[in-house]
Amino acid sequence: MSATDPGALEPSAASETPGGDDHGVEGASPFHATLKDYLTGLSLAAILTAIPFWLVMSRVLGSPGATTALILAIAVVQIVVHVIYFLHMNTKSEGGWSFLALIFTLVLVVIALAGSLWVMYHLNRNVMPVSVEQMRNAP
Amino acid sequence: MREFHPEHPTLLGFWIYLMSDTLVFACLFACYGVLGRSYGGGPTGADVFDLPIVALNTALLLLSSITYGFAVLQIQRGARGGTLLWLALTGILGAAFVGIELREFAQLIAEGNGPQRSAFLSSFFTLVGTHGLHVSFGIVWLVTLMIQVVRHGLIPANKRRLLCLSMFWHFLDLVWIGVFTFVYLMGVLP
Numbered sequence A: 001m002s003a004t005d006p007g008a009l010e011p012s013a014a015s016e017t018p019g020g021d022d023h024g025v026e027g028a029s030p031f032h033a034t035l036k037d038y039l040t041g042l043s044l045a046a047i048l049t050a051i052p053f054w055l056v057m058s059r060v061l062g063s064p065g066a067t068t069a070l071i072l073a074i075a076v077v078q079i080v081v082h083v084i085y086f087l088h089m090n091t092k093s094e095g096g097w098s099f100l101a102l103i104f105t106l107v108l109v110v111i112a113l114a115g116s117l118w119v120m121y122h123l124n125r126n127v128m129p130v131s132v133e134q135m136r137n138a139p
Numbered sequence B: 001m002r003e004f005h006p007e008h009p010t011l012l013g014f015w016i017y018l019m020s021d022t023l024v025f026a027c028l029f030a031c032y033g034v035l036g037r038s039y040g041g042g043p044t045g046a047d048v049f050d051l052p053i054v055a056l057n058t059a060l061l062l063l064s065s066i067t068y069g070f071a072v073l074q075i076q077r078g079a080r081g082g083t084l085l086w087l088a089l090t091g092i093l094g095a096a097f098v099g100i101e102l103r104e105f106a107q108l109i110a111e112g113n114g115p116q117r118s119a120f121l122s123s124f125f126t127l128v129g130t131h132g133l134h135v136s137f138g139i140v141w142l143v144t145l146m147i148q149v150v151r152h153g154l155i156p157a158n159k160r161r162l163l164c165l166s167m168f169w170h171f172l173d174l175v176w177i178g179v180f181t182f183v184y185l186m187g188v189l190p
Helices: A010-016 A022-026 A035-057 A064-085 A093-126 A132-137 B009-035 B051-077 B080-110 B119-152 B156-188
Strands: none
Touching: A035 A064, A035 B051, A035 B156, A064 B156, A093 B009, B009 B119, B009 B156, B051 B080, B051 B156, B080 B119, B080 B156, B119 B156
């Protein structure tokens, strides 16, 4: 593969910058991705994907509860791996603003998920005394 | 001279869009979490999920994520041919993913296990379908950008767009981690 495509890159990038146009600056990569990052991310992600599938498909652990807890924990770790190695996220990108948005979103996600599951679980247990099955089989 | 500049308004804005998309998915996950065990006398996750196929799909999406990463490396080097090659590979992997998913959906519907069968299947189709729709639009965007790169080269505007799409693509792979864990693997467990 040829390294550069003449006329497509730096000259046009330079010609757009004068005049204080922000778009010229925006063309520059905000992060420096490296092959090492991607390969580290890929190997970690592959391992962290293979383990939960193996745990579930070959029923390694006897208890479904323990398997659920373990695969959820592995999923969280894999999400962190993707954010760091594929999305190149760190606390300093965009002056910390994208990290702040991420934390804010995570808080909302946790509230929405945990809140829904918690409330609906209690509703199911306390407000609905009969299930569809029971109703269907009722005399 | 190119020095690090902290202000990338487009990329920051796109990141905030992705965060709002995360909230959309969080609501659909919460919905599935609440309804995922309401079978209404219909099939359970263990009855309808085919884990080897899901594993294949997961592998395809992860590979497409890494091929997009390789495209980003080519973009950084300014290599137009290499960029297009890796983008094309990403698109093919993404299309294979969507194809397999559509086949799975078609099979479920043909067996009478469509979204109207039970609350479990409604929430399943909504969540997984929304993700699949995102991937499909990602492919449309990818093809559009490939045409842009062919016509105009790796100009700053195209680089910016390609970096936005890279975030979108990796984000979809990230959401898929939640889908295969929370929906498929946990759905198969008793």
